Amino acid sequence: MPRHNIHQVEMIRTGLDHPECVNFGPDGRLYAGGFAGQLYVMNPPKFELRQLVNTQGFVGGIAAD
Numbered sequence: 899m900p901r902h903n904i905h906q907v908e909m910i911r912t913g914l915d916h917p918e919c920v921n922f923g924p925d926g927r928l929y930a931g932g933f934a935g936q937l938y939v940m941n942p943p944k945f946e947l948r949q950l951v952n953t954q955g956f957v958g959g960i961a962a963d
Contacts (some may be wrong), residue, residue, distance in 0.1 A: 910945045915936055923962040931957025 908921055916933035928940040935953035937960075938948065 919960040921960045921962050929960050
C-alpha cells in the first residue's frame, strides 16, 4: 500500500454530518460515523455516499476487520 503525507490530503465528499472515525474496510469501501449516529459508506473511485444505518446515538468509533 502506498504511503501518503499531509500534502496529499484532499476533500473527496461533502454532505456528511460531522464525519468521524473515517476508516477503509477490507472491502475497499470508506466508512465514517456521523455526529447523530449515522454510519456512512462510500464506494471508490467516485465515493458515492450512502447511509447504512442511524443508531440514534453517538458513534464512538469504527473498526474494520
